[in-house]
Amino acid sequence: MAQVKESSYAVVPGPEGILPPAATIMGVPLPEEGEGLVEGKIVNEAEALEKAAIALLTRKNATLFPGPLVLWGWNDHTNDKAKYFFDVAHELPGIRIIPMPDYRPIYPKIDPEAVINPCHPNLTIWHNKIEACVFIGVHCHYANITLRMVRAGTNCYTIALCAEAGHEDAMCSVPNFDIEKLVRFRDAIIKVKKNGIKPLYEGKGIVPTGWAQISRLSGGNIEKPEDESVGAGVTAAFAHELETGLDETAE
Amino acid sequence: MSLKTINAAPGFQDYLPKEYQDLLEDGPFFKQRKVSELGSFKEVIEEHPMCSGCAMTLFIRLVYLGLPSLEHTVICGTAGCGRLAISQGAVPFIYGNYGDTNAVASGLKRGLDIRFPDTPKDVVVMAGDGGLADIGFHGVMHSWFRKEKFTTIMLDNEVYGNTGGQDSGMTQKGMVMKMAPTGKKFEKMDMLGLAKTAGVAYTARIAPTNPTRVANTVRKAVLIAREVGPTFIQAYTSCNIEYAIPTPKVMDDARDVEKDRYGFVEYFSDDAKAYWEESEKERKRLRKAEKK
Ligand SMILES: Cc1ncc(C[n+]2csc(CCOP(=O)(O)OP(=O)(O)O)c2C)c(N)n1
Ligand code: SF4
Ligand SMILES: [Mg+2]
8 A cells, every 4th residue: 555645735737837846746646556546636446537537528628648558559459458448539529539659859840730749748738728638558757747747837637547557747547557447437437427427528429630630530620629718817827836936046 | 569560559540640641651661762762752750950951961861761670770869969850750769868879779789689589670879979989989989899789870070069069079170160269189080990990890981972872881881780790880961050061062062071081981890791792692682583
């Protein structure tokens, strides 16, 4: 069992400011098998999956970000996992899918409609006005920095479905995310819908994004992302101890 | 890991950006492309943020063309202009700390050989003259003395381009640079001579004036490194910014410098020569058999 179960630090949607602390430094522990992490607190797995399902069903322009570990058919396991990934997607009306095919620092020009990049994930989230997202199949060292950047600069609710230990810097995370857990996640989505959570985009299927590039899917039928719910002026420039600004005269 | 790596998992192909779809459908993986085919297939590098007209970018593009099996190659680089383009290539790239490239590559190559005993994995260091001849010098020399089986390619623009014009060990004596205002005090280092002394199997000095020769030299160096021992290419890749070469004159400069002091030379150790002659014979035989 993890020794520390509680931290007063809440990992919540930002924008948290230019430099949010790593949640682990603020004492947020990692979940263990059978557990999940929601906004910095350890909960049981079922509760975490339901929280993730509700965020994806009810927040605007929710998007799945499949990373290299699920996107590329590099072994039988990933090929199998792909099917269950799409099973989850099909339960989420209006869900968007934007891939993170690799970690190349796409530069000088990123196409944020078509791709998300760990060096500047906020661009894709801003551009597509994404208010809930899932990272799945992203290697831990890139997921960590990506999640912090997203928390720093956006109001997006981040969900990390991690094949390893889970991620403190996500608002919701479940560790050891294998095929069985993908199935349980799909079931959790079905359950919360049955229990009365009304999907924001009821009746829609997967919404192709990166329309300029995947016209094969959309048939040229372009659906722009909805405006975000957080208006200008609500955002903080700095968070926590940085809220008051740095004392530049301090020695 | 297998050749399947370069395939989308079921259902994902349509969600890939166009660039990746093109790479899957018409990329340079699994087949050796030729210079004459440039422009007719999807290259592994899409764009780069280096200065327009920089000769280094042309050279890097040709290196990608020459690599004998892109799908089994890892490139090691470090700080310096070249990595700005190399890190954008669709070939695994490892950024060693400035000075660490050849130590990183040594460990990587040995690890890959243990992990994939039946598949040749190529490791190629590609970094600047400052990175290899100055700060990474000890790592380069020791990888050569230890006979580590990978290729080192020096992008020799004869200056620290990325940091604004300091002289490097590879700068010519007397050269006045922005941050060497009284002129370089010492001779250009003889890296080719040092490579020979250290027992490098194949060394080449080259300028980017003849694209086919660049691609062939890279291919040769990588194949010899795979079978025989360390190989080294020292490539003149002018910095048009620090040497104030107008962009349209970059290739004129390369030709002049080549003629004056950077002509193509190559050196084979006895083992490398024997291996290369034998493998050339084998390739000819296969080509003939294919024609029949
Ligand atoms: C250990 C260390 N020292 C210094 C630097 C700063 N630095 C970055 S690039 C560079 C010079 C690069 O020169 P070169 O290797 O010749 O590459 P070029 O930019 O000329 O292609 C230096 C000194 C660094 N990144 N790391
Ligand atoms: S500074 Fe010189 S070497 Fe660097 S990108 Fe520009 S021209 Fe090329
Ligand atoms: Mg240089």
